[in-house]
Amino acid sequence: MLPIPSLSLLSRTEDVCERVSHYTNAVLWLCGKALALCHQEAIPHPLATSHEVTENWLQAFGELEQWHHLRPLEFEPMVEIDARDQVLNQGSEFPLLLFANGSGTFSNQIYHTAMLLLLQCKPRTALLNHPQSPVLSPLWHAYRICGIALNNDTREGWDPCLLASLLLAAKHMTHESQQQEILQGFNRIREITGWDTGEYLSHLREEWSFLDEMAAH
Numbered sequence: 001m002l003p004i005p006s007l008s009l010l011s012r013t014e015d016v017c018e019r020v021s022h023y024t025n026a027v028l029w030l031c032g033k034a035l036a037l038c039h040q041e042a043i044p045h046p047l048a049t050s051h052e053v054t055e056n057w058l059q060a061f062g063e064l065e066q067w068h069h070l071r072p073l074e075f076e077p078m079v080e081i082d083a084r085d086q087v088l089n090q091g092s093e094f095p096l097l098l099f100a101n102g103s104g105t106f107s108n109q110i111y112h113t114a115m116l117l118l119l120q121c122k123p124r125t126a127l128l129n130h131p132q133s134p135v136l137s138p139l140w141h142a143y144r145i146c147g148i149a150l151n152n153d154t155r156e157g158w159d160p161c162l163l164a165s166l167l168l169a170a171k172h173m174t175h176e177s178q179q180q181e182i183l184q185g186f187n188r189i190r191e192i193t194g195w196d197t198g199e200y201l202s203h204l205r206e207e208w209s210f211l212d213e214m215a216a217h
Contacts, residue, residue: 031114038121095147113165116141145169150185
């Protein structure tokens with residue numbers, strides 16, 4: 001798969017709007033690569049060897065790590081509070097993540113979505129450093145997606161990609177309190193955007209019921 005354009009060069013772009021635009025487009029591209037790799041794992045291409053699959057996966061993972069490391073200051077959270085801090089983040093099962101602009105919100109949620117997708121289809125032969133790092137946990141990224149999305153309260157800050165991202169992350173939530181908070185969040189999203197999410201929520205409830213049945217057995 002083609003590598004992404006040099007992020008170190010993009011990070012030196014002097015024009016703020018241009019730099020933000022470059023990095024937003026870059027993480028969308030990386031999320032697309034993650035989707036393609038997951039599809040490739042589900043239905044292997046006859047010409048793709050296991051070595052090539054692993055190399056492509058490691059390349060995409062490395063590019064996402066680099067994107068996160070080099071992301072502009074405009075994409076850094078201005079507020080970040082752990083879910084365990086029930087004084088400053090009372091009543092929530094998810095971390096509180098707030099950004100100064102819509103691009104920061106969008107790009108960081110898409111980054112965590114791409115990482116979640118990649119980690120779900122990680123080849124067994126892909127060896128990574130620091131195996132205990134939370135960055136290597138799909139559930140950690142799912143929590144971060146929920147934490148960003150459930151605190152996104154502006155109409156201009158919403159995009160169909162972010163709705164799909166939240167639905168993907170929500171499928172990983174098994175506790176009733178988490179699920180209730182997510183359902184309340186979808187009601188708020190509907191009020192903010194006017195989008196009809198009823199059909200998606202029906203599918204989500206079916207996913208949760210299936211997980212409950214699996215856990216019972």
